[in-house]
Structure formats: C-alpha cells, structure tokens
Amino acid sequence: MERYSGNPNAAAALVEPNQVHRDVYINQDVYKLEMQHVFTNAWVFVGHESQTAAKGDYFATQIGDQPVIQVRHKADDIHVLYNRCPHKGTKIVIDRQGNTGKFFRCPYHAWSFKTDGCLLAIPLKKGYEGTDLEKTASGKGMKAVGAVKNHRGFIFARLAEEGISFEEFFGDSLSSIDNMVDRSPEGRLEVVGPPLRYMHHCNWKMLVENQTDTCHPMVAHESSAGTAIKLYEELDLPEGAPKPPAMEIIAPFMSPYEFFEGMGIRTWPNGHGHTGVNHSIHSDYTKIEGYFEAMKAAYGEEKAKAILDENRHNTVYFPNIMVKGPIQQLRVFIPLAANRTVVESYIYRLVGAPDELTARTAMYNRMINAPTSIVGHDDLEMYERAQEGLQSDGMEWVNIQRLLEEDEDFTEEAVHNGTTERQMRNQFNAWAKFMTYELATQEAAE
Amino acid sequence: MSVSKDQLIDFIYEEVRMLDEGRYAEWLALWLPDGHYWMPLDYKQSDPINETSLLYEDLFMLKLRVERLNGARTFSQKPKSRCHHVIQRPFVDEMKGDCFVTNTSMHYVETRLDEQQLLALTARHELALVDGNLHIANKRVDILNCDAAFCNIQLLP
Ligand SMILES: [Fe+2]
Numbered sequence: 242m243e244r245y246s247g248n249p250n251a252a253a254a255l256v257e258p259n260q261v262h263r264d265v266y267i268n269q270d271v272y273k274l275e276m277q278h279v280f281t282n283a284w285v286f287v288g289h290e291s292q293t294a295a296k297g298d299y300f301a302t303q304i305g306d307q308p309v310i311q312v313r314h315k316a317d318d319i320h321v322l323y324n325r326c327p328h329k330g331t332k333i334v335i336d337r338q339g340n341t342g343k344f345f346r347c348p349y350h351a352w353s354f355k356t357d358g359c360l361l362a363i364p365l366k367k368g369y370e371g372t373d374l375e376k377t378a379s380g381k382g383m384k385a386v387g388a389v390k391n392h393r394g395f396i397f398a399r400l401a402e403e404g405i406s407f408e409e410f411f412g413d414s415l416s417s418i419d420n421m422v423d424r425s426p427e428g429r430l431e432v433v434g435p436p437l438r439y440m441h442h443c444n445w446k447m448l449v450e451n452q453t454d455t456c457h458p459m460v461a462h463e464s465s466a467g468t469a470i471k472l473y474e475e476l477d478l479p480e481g482a483p484k485p486p487a488m489e490i491i492a493p494f495m496s497p498y499e500f501f502e503g504m505g506i507r508t509w510p511n512g513h514g515h516t517g518v519n520h521s522i523h524s525d526y527t528k529i530e531g532y533f534e535a536m537k538a539a540y541g542e543e544k545a546k547a548i549l550d551e552n553r554h555n556t557v558y559f560p561n562i563m564v565k566g567p568i569q570q571l572r573v574f575i576p577l578a579a580n581r582t583v584v585e586s587y588i589y590r591l592v593g594a595p596d597e598l599t600a601r602t603a604m605y606n607r608m609i610n611a612p613t614s615i616v617g618h619d620d621l622e623m624y625e626r627a628q629e630g631l632q633s634d635g636m637e638w639v640n641i642q643r644l645l646e647e648d649e650d651f652t653e654e655a656v657h658n659g660t661t662e663r664q665m666r667n668q669f670n671a672w673a674k675f676m677t678y679e680l681a682t683q684e685a686a687e
Numbered sequence: 688m689s690v691s692k693d694q695l696i697d698f699i700y701e702e703v704r705m706l707d708e709g710r711y712a713e714w715l716a717l718w719l720p721d722g723h724y725w726m727p728l729d730y731k732q733s734d735p736i737n738e739t740s741l742l743y744e745d746l747f748m749l750k751l752r753v754e755r756l757n758g759a760r761t762f763s764q765k766p767k768s769r770c771h772h773v774i775q776r777p778f779v780d781e782m783k784g785d786c787f788v789t790n791t792s793m794h795y796v797e798t799r800l801d802e803q804q805l806l807a808l809t810a811r812h813e814l815a816l817v818d819g820n821l822h823i824a825n826k827r828v829d830i831l832n833c834d835a836a837f838c839n840i841q842l843l844p
Contacts, residue, residue, distance in 0.1 A: 434738040435729055438836035464761035468754050472747065485747035583836045588739055599737045606739045608748075612837035613726060613741045615755055621839055622763035 245270035249278050249680065253673040258649065259642035261669055263631040266444040266639070272579035274676060279560055280305025281400040282678040283511075283671075284410045286562045286573060287311050287321055289589065290394045291431040292338060297356060300338045303575055304400055309386060310334055311396055312341070314356040321386045321398045322358045326350075327379040337435075345383065358383035393422045394430055404678065405511075413654060414513035417556035421566035423548045426539035426593035430569065433599060436585040439612045443624035445561060445576035446668070448584060451620060452555040452563045453516050453664040455501035456643070458494040461623055465615040466494035490601075490608050491616060493522035504554065504659035510652050512559025512671025514664035518656050521554035523567040529597045539593070557664065559671045568605050569598070580628055586610040641665045690816055692779045695787050698821050699812060703772035703793070706843055711753040718746055718823050719815060724843070725827045730834065741833070741840075752843070763841060768799040770842040777812075785816035786824070795844040807831040808844055 245251050245268060252274045255262035264271050285304045288311045292300040299312040301324055308324040310333065324332050326347040333345050333354075344361050346353045353361040360382035363369065374380035388399045390407040395418055397407065422430055441448065451457065458466070469491045473484070505518030517523070536545035556564045561574045569589040574582055588602045609616045631639070644661035651670045657663050674681075705714040725735050726742040735743040744752070755761050774793040781788035788811065795806045808831060813824040828844050 434732075435834060437728060437739055437741075438834070440836040440838045442838070461762065464755045464758040464764075465751070467760075468758055469751050472751055472754060476747075485745065487748050487751060491751075586739075590737075596737055603737055603739050604743075607728075607741060607743060611728075611739075611741050613840045615752055618763040618839050618841055619761075 245274060249274055249676045253676045256669045256673045257638075258666070259645050260638040260640050263637050263639060265669075265672075266446060266628065267579055267631050269579045272444075272576065275576070275672075276305045276307075278678065279672055279675045280307075280576075282404050282675040283560050284390070284397045284399050284405075284407055285560065286558065286571075287389075287396040287398050289430065289432045289571075289587070290319060290391060290396060291589075293319060295340065297340045297342050298338070299334055299341055299356075301334050301336070304386065304398060305576060307400065308332060309398070312345075312356050318357075319389065319391055319396055320357050321389045321396065322383045323386070325383075326352060327360075327381070327383060328352050333383065354383045358385050393418060393428075410511050411513065411558070412509055412511070414509040414511075414515075414556070414558065417515055417553055417564055417566055420548060420551045420553065421564060421569055421589075423540075424536075424566065424569065424594070425591035426535040428539075429592040430589035431592055433588050433590050433603070436573075436587045437606060437611050439584045439586070439610065439617065439621075441582045441584060441621055441624055442580055443582060443621075443628040444579055445574045445582040446672075447624045447627060448574045448582060449557055449559075449561060449563070449668060450665045451624070452557050453506060453514060454662075455504065455506075455516055455660050456498070457623070458501075459497065461619045462491075462494040462616055464619060466491050470495055486604055487608065489526060490605055493525070494616065496522060498660065501659045505656055506659050506661055506664055507654065507656045508651065508664050508667045509654050511674070512651075512668045513557060514667055515553050515556035516659060516664075517552055517554030518659070521552045521567070523554060523565070524552040526567070526601065529595055529601075531595045532598060535593060535595070557668065559668055560675075565605075569602050570606060570610075572610065584610070641669070690782070690785075690787065690821065692782070694821070695779050695782075695789055695814060696777050698814065699777045699789055699791055699810075700774065702812075702823070703774055707771055709756075711756070715746070715750060715753060717821075718749070719817065720746055722746060722823055722825050724749060725825070726833075726844075727827070727829060728833060730829075741830070742828075756842075763839065766799065768797055768841045770798075770844075771796040772844070787814040787816075787821075788812065789814065793844070797840060797842055799841070802838070804838065804840070806840075806844060810844070 252271050255265050288300045293311055293313040296313050299310050301310050310322045310324045312320050314320050326333055331347055331349040333347055344353045344355055351364050355361050386398045386400050387402040390397050422428055469487050473488050504516055504521055506516050507518050508514040553566050563572045572586045574584055576582055586606055588606050590599045608614055641662045644658055651667050724742055724744045728739050728741050756764055772793050772795055774791050777789040777791040780790050791810045793808055795808055797804055809829045811827040814821050815824040
C-alpha cells in the first residue's frame with residue numbers, strides 16, 4: 242500500500258485511455274491522495290447562496306474531507322472558512338445551518354471571529370502578551386479556503402491558494418447552471434427544504450460515472466420503470482385520462498437504447514459533461530399552466546422558448562456534483578472514504594414560476610433519489626456489488642472504452658453518441674490532471 | 688355500525704402484522720383509493736407536496752412498490768429483505784363519525800444479508816369506516832432520525 246502515499250504520479254498511472262485500475266475505487270491511500278490533490282486543486286461546489294440568505298447565516302458542509310462553513314459576511318459577500326477553531330481545533334459550528342449574528346464564538350474558550358474569519362477577541366488576552374501570537378496562524382483567525390466564487394447563486398471554492406481560475410476550470414460548462422437559473426422568470430433560485438441524504442457503501446466516483454451511464458436505466462431499473470409501465474397498461478385507462486405521476490417520472494427510464502443514443506453526450510475540458518444534448522427523459526413533461534406566460538413576459542417569446550427547449554439530462558461538474566436543469570435538482574457526492582459516500586440531493590424553487598414546478602421537482606427527488614426510492618434501491622445495489630466485486634484479484638481493471646476513439650483530446654468541447662463512455666474517460670482524464678497539478682506546474686516553472 | 692376503540696387498536700396491530708408477513712395484497716386492500724402514504728424528510732414537516740419527502744405515494748405507487756418486490760429482475764431484492772415491527776398500544780386521538788385518527792409509536796427493524804437497521808418512528812393513521820369496514824384513508828410515518836443519512840430502506844414501516 243506504501244506505493245501510493247505521497248506519490249500522486251503512481252495514482253495518475255492508474256488511468257489508461259480505455260480502462261482504470263480498481264485501486265482508484267478501493268484503495269484508501271488513493272482516496273487520501275484524491276483529497277489532498279483533486280479536491281484541493283479543483284473548484285468544488287459548496288452550497289447555494291439562498292442557504293445563507295441573511296448576514297450571519299451559515300451552512301456547514303465538506304469540501305472533499307475538509308469541514309467548511311459557508312457564511313454570509315455582508316449583503317453581497319459570502320465567505321468559505323475551515324470549520325475549526327485556530328486555537329485548539331474545535332469545530333466552530335456543529336449544526337448544519339443557523340445564524341451566528343455578527344461573529345463566530347468558539348464554545349470551548351470563547352475566542353471570537355468576524356464572519357470573514359478575522360480574529361476579533363480572546364478572553365484574558367494579556368496571557369499572550371509578548372508571546373508573538375499574532376505571528377502564528379492561530380493568531381490570525383479562522384482560515385479561509387484558497388478562493389471562492391459565486392456563480393449565479395452557486396458557491397464554489399478552491400482549497401488551494403494558487404491554481405486554475407474559476408473561468409478556465411468551468412469554461413462553457415456553466416451553460417447548464419445558467420439554463421437552470423434562467424428557467425426562473427426572475428433569474429433566481431431558492432433552495433427548498435433540507436436535502437435527501439443517502440448513504441452509499443461505495444466509492445464516490447461510481448456515482449459520478451453513473452450520471453452519464455445511459456446504458457444502465459433500461460437494465461438496472463426494469464424492476465421499477467418496467468413494472469410501472471406494466472401496471473399502467475393493466476389499468477387500461479380511457480384515452481386522454483391523466484396518467485399517474487409515476488408514469489411521467491419513472492417510465493422514461495425504460496426508453497430503448499436508440500433513445501439514449503440519440504440523446505447525445507457533450508464533454509467539456511476539465512472533466513465536465515452532460516447527457517441530453519438533443520432531447521432527454523425530461524423532454525415530454527406536461528406543460529404547467531401560467532409558466533410559459535411568465536417566462537415570455539420576462540424574456541420575450543423567442544428567448545423563453547430557447548431556454549425551455551434545452552432539456553439537458555444530467556450535467557456533471559467535476560469532481561463531485563450533478564445538476565439537472567429541467568428538474569432544478571443538484572446532487573453532491575460527498576466522499577467519506579474509499580468505500581463510503583454520502584449523497585445529498587437538493588432541490589430549488591424557480592422564483593416567479595408556478596408552485597406546480599416545485600411540486601414536480603420534489604416528486605422527482607423523492608421518487609428517484611431517496612433512500613426509500615425504488616429506483617435508487619437498484620442503483621445502490623449495483624454500486625455496492627461493484628465495490629465488493631472489485632476485491633476480486635482475478636482481474637484488476639475496470640473497462641471504460643465504449644465508443645472509444647483513437648487519441649481522444651479532452652481539451653476541446655465535443656458532442657458524441659449518447660451511449661459513449663467518453664464522459665467517464667473525461668472525468669478520469671481530469672482526475673489524473675488535478676491529481677498531479679502541483680507537479681505539472683512546478684515542472685512548467687522550472 | 689359503530690366502531691369501538693379496541694377495534695381501531697386491533698386494526699393497527701393487524702396492519703403491521705400484514706407488513707411483517709409480506710401479505711401485501713391484503714395490505715393494499717386496506718387502503719381507500721385516494722389515500723397517501725407519507726414519510727416526511729424534515730422533522731415536523733407540514734407540506735408533502737412542495738418539499739422533498741422520503742415518501743409521498745398514491746395507491747398506484749404503493750402497488751408498484753409491492754409488485755416490484757416480487758419481480759424477477761428486482762436486483763436489490765435478491766435476496767429479499769425482511770421486516771419486523773414492535774408497536775406500542777396505539778393512542779386513539781379522534782373518533783368523529785366514521786373518521787378516526789390513531790397515533791402509534793413503534794420500532795421498525797429491516798434486514799437483508801448481513802445488514803440490519805432499526806428505526807424508531809411514529810405512525811399517524813387516518814382511518815375511515817366505509818361499507819362496514821375500516822380502511823386507511825392516509826398514513827403518515829415520522830422517523831425519529833429523519834435527518835440522518837440512511838442506506839436503503841426497502842420495505843414499509
Ligand atoms: Fe440508475
């Protein structure tokens with residue numbers, strides 16, 4: 242196991258053009274390297290600004306394995322701080338969200354900090370006189386992450402002080418978030434309720450890969466989607482009778498291979514990509530009264546149509562989130578260990594749109610992504626079987642070469658057949674890139 | 688016909704026994720056609736429609752859920768899960784004409800392979816007397832640790 246510790250090059254070598262070594266999923270030392278390099282050098286999703294709407298509002302989460310706090314310092318200024326007291330290490334906040342007022346106060350020794358992290362006061366401060374506390378990291382206050390960016394309400398952070406810019410990292414992939422936000426007549430989203438939290442005993446990357454795995458729904462989900470269609474046919478409802486909501490949400494998972502091939506997959510540099518370039522399982526949802534009218538009033542008919550004609554299915558933002566624009570859903574795959582991942586599925590309200598859209602979004606979330614979901618059950622079963630199966634020493638490599646082309650170049654945006662595994666290869670290409678990012682920049686400097 | 692408190696209490700005991708024994712056809716027959724099974728996600732959640740829940744299912748979804756359990760390609764049920772309810776004597780909170788409300792604390796155990804999970808929960812039943820028989824009009828199940836990250840919960844508390 243020694244061979245990976247402190248050796249990101251050895252980890253990057255686990256990625257080949259058509260396959261990856263099982264250690265990327267099952268080796269705990271590789272997991273630690275991911276936390277130290279991939280989740281440090283990449284821009285990682287933190288939260289939505291509406292989760293910290295008022296001054297002093299905070300939200301506690303993780304970037305990789307790092308506990309952090311998203312906090313609103315001023316009306317238009319959100320900070321991301323490491324969630325530990327610079328004094329003894331105590332977590333400053335332990336609840337998932339709340340309001341801290343004008344400052345954070347550590348519950349252990351009452352060191353206090355402004356909401357941008359700066360040290361505010363220490364009780365009995367004279368005990369530090371002449372000790373040069375101000376010259377230590379502890380004396381400066383709560384540490385902030387390397388960089389923070391608010392893109393249309395979505396807060397991303399880079400732990401590393403130096404590194405790739407937000408704009409270069411995401412490039413044109415931001416068009417999926419933009420489309421989701423544009424679906425609000427006011428151009429604004431608001432988080433709705435707490436997220437679903439779903440524990441998976443598998444590696445986080447299996448979940449990310451599944452987001453653009455278009456060859457699994459009709460197989461793994463036959464028991465839910467196929468049975469839904471069978472029960473619906475047995476109902477033998479008269480033509481035009483309203484369909485049960487489950488039919489609209491779950492049944493499209495049984496669409497044939499040709500449907501998914503035609504959907505198309507787009508990949509962007511740095512591991513981002515999406516399914517549903519041309520159409521998707523979200524294309525045929527029933528129209529909701531009053532929505533298009535509100536969109537037309539806000540954007541004009543042509544632009545409103547263009548926004549709503551976009552039916553992107555799943556957009557993966559490397560490393561660990563997926564956004565579903567037409568559903569206003571965001572899922573975060575939080576890595577806890579090589580074999581443990583918690584998935585948090587958030588939904589957003591389109592400000593200015595009819596409530597029925599929020600109702601459909603909430604329905605999608607619970608029907609597909611809850612720990613009680615009959616669709617989720619079979620997905621989790623597949624991941625956990627894979628995590629166990631990979632222990633097998635008979636074979637050490639996992640195949641990702643469906644529709645592989647010679648000398649694939651991931652530095653350019655590209656659109657391919659919707660059943661390609663190119664987006665999985667794109668993710669691993671980015672994984673190796675950010676795993677070895679410091680080494681590459683050092684070399685470039687020399 | 689009038690319904691006694693004991694009959695309401697017996698009904699709740701019978702219902703969980705059906706679930707434990709996997710007698711789903713009988714269990715589905717307890718429901719009124721427009722009933723909903725609700726399992727909130729948030730502690731004291733009041734809106735099942737416009738917020739995420741763990742479950743908010745009409746009879747079509749409940750039938751689908753039950754039918755799926757026995758499917759040939761229901762991979763997450765190979766092998767099958769089993770469940771077990773231990774319930775406290777239900778409180779009968781309302782008896783108004785043909786409509787009744789009960790409130791029942793229970794421990795629910797679900798197991799599959801080497802995993803077993805225990806959930807503490809409260810079930811609120813709205814029952815109705817229709818054509819001389821008691822039926823479930825609505826059922827709400829609040830899990831004590833609803834905000835925890837769960838693995839699969841595949842059967843019904
Ligand atoms: Fe799936």
